[in-house]
Amino acid sequence: RKSVTIYRSTKGGNEKWDLPQAPGPIALPVIGSLHLLGKCESPFQSFTELAKTYGDIFSIKLGSSQCLVVNNLDLIREVLNQNGKFFSGRPDFLRFHQLFDGDRNNSLALCDWSNLQLRRRNLARRHCGPKQHTDNFAQIGSVATFEAVELIQTLKQITRSSSSPVNLKPLLMSTAMNMFSNYMCNIRFDDTDPEFRKIVDYFDDIFWEINQGYAVDFLPFLSPFYKKHMKKLSNWSHEIRSFILSRIVEQREMNLDTEGPERDFLDGLLRVLHDDPSVDRNTIIFMLEDFLGGHSSVGNLVMLCLTAVARDPEVGRRIRAEIDAVTKGKRSVTLTDRPSMPYTEATILEVLRYSSSPIVPHVATENAAVSGFGVEKGTIVFINNYELNTSTKYWNEPEKFDPTRFLERSKVRVRRNSLCDSGMESDGERNGPIDKSREVEKEVISVKKNIPHFLPFSIGKRTCIGQTMVTTMSFVMFANIMQEFDIAAAKVEDLRQKPACAALPRDTYPLYLLPRK
Numbered sequence: 001r002k003s004v005t006i007y008r009s010t011k012g013g014n015e016k017w018d019l020p021q022a023p024g025p026i027a028l029p030v031i032g033s034l035h036l037l038g039k040c041e042s043p044f045q046s047f048t049e050l051a052k053t054y055g056d057i058f059s060i061k062l063g064s065s066q067c068l069v070v071n072n073l074d075l076i077r078e079v080l081n082q083n084g085k086f087f088s089g090r091p092d093f094l095r096f097h098q099l100f101d102g103d104r105n106n107s108l109a110l111c112d113w114s115n116l117q118l119r120r121r122n123l124a125r126r127h128c129g130p131k132q133h134t135d136n137f138a139q140i141g142s143v144a145t146f147e148a149v150e151l152i153q154t155l156k157q158i159t160r161s162s163s164s165p166v167n168l169k170p171l172l173m174s175t176a177m178n179m180f181s182n183y184m185c186n187i188r189f190d191d192t193d194p195e196f197r198k199i200v201d202y203f204d205d206i207f208w209e210i211n212q213g214y215a216v217d218f219l220p221f222l223s224p225f226y227k228k229h230m231k232k233l234s235n236w237s238h239e240i241r242s243f244i245l246s247r248i249v250e251q252r253e254m255n256l257d258t259e260g261p262e263r264d265f266l267d268g269l270l271r272v273l274h275d276d277p278s279v280d281r282n283t284i285i286f287m288l289e290d291f292l293g294g295h296s297s298v299g300n301l302v303m304l305c306l307t308a309v310a311r312d313p314e315v316g317r318r319i320r321a322e323i324d325a326v327t328k329g330k331r332s333v334t335l336t337d338r339p340s341m342p343y344t345e346a347t348i349l350e351v352l353r354y355s356s357s358p359i360v361p362h363v364a365t366e367n368a369a370v371s372g373f374g375v376e377k378g379t380i381v382f383i384n385n386y387e388l389n390t391s392t393k394y395w396n397e398p399e400k401f402d403p404t405r406f407l408e409r410s411k412v413r414v415r416r417n418s419l420c421d422s423g424m425e426s427d428g429e430r431n432g433p434i435d436k437s438r439e440v441e442k443e444v445i446s447v448k449k450n451i452p453h454f455l456p457f458s459i460g461k462r463t464c465i466g467q468t469m470v471t472t473m474s475f476v477m478f479a480n481i482m483q484e485f486d487i488a489a490a491k492v493e494d495l496r497q498k499p500a501c502a503a504l505p506r507d508t509y510p511l512y513l514l515p516r517k
């Protein structure tokens with residue numbers, strides 16, 4: 001095994017260590033151990049299998065790329081938290097460049113770490129990761145309800161005219177896109193607008209694409225065979241960019257108000273461009289494209305939530321009981337209902353666990369140490385969160401879909417006469433001084449706040465910026481569909497989901513939507 005030399009400046013002066021690389025399978029010429037990943041349906045399943053032989057941290061050569069795989073929570077924390085600054089690069093896959101005008105550093109998720117990335121993350125956070133009880137958070141809620149109600153009208157029309165299963169996914173995708181564009185840019189599009197439909201489909205294709213692994217990622221000499229594929233990727237992203245420019249950005253640029261209050265994310269971006277000559281217009285356009293593209297993950301997630309209901313009617317029954325208790329059938333579900341609907345929220349978390357979206361690989365930006373092993377600069381690090389999501393070390397019956405694993409009972413003190421319709425205690429406001437003698441202890445069910453091994457949005461420097469948008473918008477869309485329709489599948493066996501993947505192909509199974517009485 002090769003040894004890796006690590007230099008660090010410490011208080012006591014400069015230190016130097018020579019550490020061996022982690023053990024792993026012997027690499028074959030040219031392909032390395034790429035063939036070993038083909039043994040399971042997902043490479044992450046193969047990593048879990050290989051860990052049984054080589055341990056929770058192992059080296060593996062994929063093509064010519066030196067890789068490291070970490071398979072347990074402590075190691076994952078060591079890489080992403082304790083040593084985050086040494087592991088903040090991203091792999092140099094050709095496909096990543098194709099999707100971002102020839103340079104993956106245009107992308108927030110696929111770029112290497114830099115000061116520009118830090119600035120972009122900070123800029124995005126205010127609008128795309130607002131804290132609860134802020135105006136932006138409330139704005140997400142109202143936009144999400146508006147778009148969900150539009151979707152329900154469309155679905156009612158479809159189900160009135162036909163009782164066939166509905167090709168639901170494209171409708172979820174355009175609703176999610178309108179949620180994003182309405183919130184970030186104050187603009188929405190008609191679902192029948194052919195240009196809009198086309199770019200929503202392209203975004204969905206890209207989301208699927210990013211979730212796949214290809215041999216060419218590790219064997220770049222195969223690229224001549226992928227020419228057509230790469231051209232397709234590049235074409236999708238060009239079409240998306242010209243739509244965003246012509247239909248969203250250019251109009252706003254003409255009427256940009258640099259004095260009044262900032263209306264939305266787009267205003268924020270364009271003002272930075274206006275005020276800071278060091279910021280490039282392309283940076284702003286790519287950021288917007290990246291964040292608008294986040295809608296695909298929401299559409300796919302809602303489709304997976306509905307799939308879970310189609311597989312197990314009991315899940316749907318419990319969600320509807322919460323919806324009916326909160327709304328009494330008199331209004332739509334809103335984001336403010338979420339604290340009173342823990343089972344519904346837990347269903348979304350369970351879908352995230354069950355589908356186990358992979359963490360984008362990291363890359364060592366200098367020689368570093370993990371668990372006493374040396375990791376050479378340039379090593380691609382795979383974080384096996386599939387293992388975290390599916391191992392019996394962390395979950396009871398992990399193969400079972402069970403939202404209640406995310407719920408807990410706790411005791412709170414409430415006013416004796418505060419009757420909560422749902423039977424769940426909401427964040428109910430108190431008016432006037434608190435009279436302790438009129439309080440009683442009540443058992444409530446809520447979503448567990450912190451499960452250390454549940455990391456769907458990762459941890460550390462490069463953690464997901466979109467998690468608030470995902471969890472809020474998917475809740476509103478999913479709950480409103482559930483309020484109006486029973487969900488079923490023609491054949492449950494058709495509801496195929498790839499392991500370690502939160503994406504479904506663009507053309508996927510239809511679902512029955514049966515209007516509720």
Ligand code: HEM
Nearest residue numbers: 108109291294297357359360457458462463464465466470
């Ligand atoms: C189901 C939905 C989603 C899941 C499960 C998810 C999960 C993740 C994960 C695991 C990472 C990688 C973190 C790492 O490398 O350690 C990531 C990165 C990222 N996500 Fe998400 N994400 C979702 C949706 C979104 C949305 C909707 C947006 C934007 C609105 C978004 C924006 C980002 C960005 C910008 C990064 C890159 C951050 C960086 O590399 O500095 N994500 N996400």
